[in-house]
Amino acid sequence: MPTRRAKIPATRYPVERFTLDNGLRVVLTPDRSAPVIGVAVVYDVGIRSEPEGRTGFAHLFEHLMFQGSENLEKLAHFRHVQGAGGTFNGSTHLDYTDYYETLPSNALERALFLEADRMRGPRLTEENLRNQVDVVKEEIRVNVLNRPYGGFPWLTLPPVMFDTFPNAHDGYGSFDDLESATVADAADFFRRYYASGNAVLAVSGDIDVAEATRLIERHFGDVPARPAPERPDFAEPELTAERRTAYTDQLAPLPAVASAWRVPDPVGDFAAYLPYVVLAEVLTDGDASRLVERLVHTDRAVTSVGGYLGFMGDPFDVRDPTALLLQAHLPPGGDVDKVLRTLDEELDRLATDGLTDGELARTQARMATHLLRDTDAVLGRALRMAVLEQQRGEPGLLGELPRLVGEVTDEQVRAAAATLRPERRASVEVIPGGNQ
């Protein structure tokens, strides 16, 4: 039965862009449907830029940006945001670090003040550094060391796939490296990467564009101008032979495996990249997807399978080199080799026979829902637009994504599947050491 294609709705978020004299790029996207705003500042530095011997430093430094700044004591940032009815956070990615607040819209000027103040300079002290090294160590323990499947696969697969330090190293950091970090390292990192010319500010929600522009000029206009540093080339050659490793996780009760294949440059060749984003969903989105149907329900070879782009699940905010990942958790005694063989078989079948009637359209409709849902919160819009501005100079792409995803063709998905060959694959297997 031929299927009627659900119309993918268009969204047009208004976008205003400008650049201050000090090089700070600004994106405004007003939406007055609720009296709340999102404020995001994104710096073009991430895990890939941290120096050798300083694994985890980009993330540690993110913590230091909350420890007081030119006019603010330690704890003041948190209290001022929350005392205005807002919430805050920051996060460190492979290619960028973000800082953000979402608040009632009467706190706009306060949020701008807070972000401008730390852009001028955080208070880097020995005491705060030691305190945050301790906090980060507990963060790593809770997220990696004290739980099963900690860091799988985002920390354990890159060293299998990549050879150079920027792409392969542990972005959370070793305790030795974290403990070796100094205030001088932090000052240097700030001077180099936290330059006005290396940052984007995005403000979304209940704002008046003219007023917001005036306030941004007032608070960020005199942040000293520093240019963006030269961005190093992180390129690595493609794999020419299959790579595979395994490790024992003492806390994990069941086996697991993750595989990755390199994909086209997400920024430089977006048209070639997008079909891979769709492919990951065709393979793994829900009970009607190919790999869930085959591996979970028909073969009962896995208990769950997922697929996504980018080691941190970030299809539209990562640069080259990156990958399509498939990961699966297996039942007790599950056979990883068999799972990998089945993946190859299903990819072959897709590449050879193409998609079934309506398979692509329904996957695209579901993707549109996910993309739209992520941008309902004004903060989601600010964060994503800031990164799209930084990496592409194209914040309006956010509103175009549902349509662009919907324009990917059967033939493109098939061609993408055909490139996921075993000889281009890097895999990592978790051997259960727990409860055995």
Added chain:
Amino acid sequence: MSARPLPPLGPTRRLKLPSQAERTLGNGLTVIAVRRTAVPLVELRLWMPFGRAHLARGHLLAQTMLSGTETMSSVQIAAELQKIGGGLSAGLDPDRLMLSGTGLATGLDRLLEILAEVLTGATYPAEWVATERDRLVDGIQVARSQPAHLARTALLKRIYGRHPYAVQTPEPEQVRAVRPAALRTLHAQRVHPAGAVLVLVGDVRPERALDAAEKALGGWSGDGYATELPPAPPLVSGPLLLVDRPGSVQSSLRLALPAVPRTHPDHAALQLANLIFGGYFSSRWVENIREDKGYTYGPHSLVEHSVAGSLLVAAAEVATEVTAPALLETRYELGRLATVAPTPDELEQARQYALGTLQLGVSTQAGLASLVSAYAGNGLRLDFLSEHAARLARASVDDVAAAAARYLAPARAVTVVLGDAERIADSLGTLTSIETTPVSA
């Protein structure tokens, strides 16, 4: 360097509630529709009272409810939902069975049609049930390797004793014993519209959404199922329960304290007292054990509401070597707030946070849907948000001090610590009496 002053806040924008409509259908289903149009989607939440349901059967029912009907297989249900950008999932807590989903607003009629077909005709095919049974068992095994789950399990058992809330995860062997016929029977007994609440939020006209729900679900039938849930037992602090997890590099600290439901006159003051203690980042507890001492990454305390009672739970994962010092600071901060009134500035900051996050919570479709659904579970409607905001605005330092003395007193806390007993038992024993149990018990 001349100091730059912190800009003042602008005038507070009044809390504006979105337009909504409500209808109780002939079959007893309450439908609430709320309009928010920022993205062309609709959020769906449907809960049915499910208290005292057989634990293993209830969990497996939630996991297999979407596995097939007379006319559709599981794959077809999933594919039909995808066509409208939709998805549905089912979950269970000790009070309710909940179906949640999102889809394109243009697909609302179809989403409701598929939902109705599942509610009135889920078949629990044997093959699928067998697969899902194994997956559920595997999931339980993985959960049991996670310290947060183990600490929670021990805490619930300690608090609730013989109450139905005491055990919320079934044993693998209980799950293995469940047959499809038992699921069909449970569905026939309990998946009923009477007493259930459906919430639809999104880019829809509320009256039109109610009509669509009535058209699709008007034929769903079944009476309410009377269950008597005993009230939660009062907390008995007793000795600290140390759950031994050898080799653990962190200890999971859990303290449970008494709390009151959303409608209780003390609730707003208790919420503010909890914020000042440990309910947000700028709280005494977080500033102490994280920002001053570096013992932990994400400590938090939260008031949880269930049908049989409410509870305040403070949770932190702390480095093994500072387990006892972290407990000491926790008890100190609780005791300080229970015995000395907070400063007016501290209260003002917590109040602004509570009021501001109300605004943020209702500024998305998903946030609205979850709040409206949770409120309905207490017999409340969205207009209670204004009432609650007024109570938060009114609460005085004395009110908050009184609530802290009543609810946050460390003498009333039930304390559970999951960690490496060999390394932490002695130092914990210097603070309080302890009782040690192996992790598997």
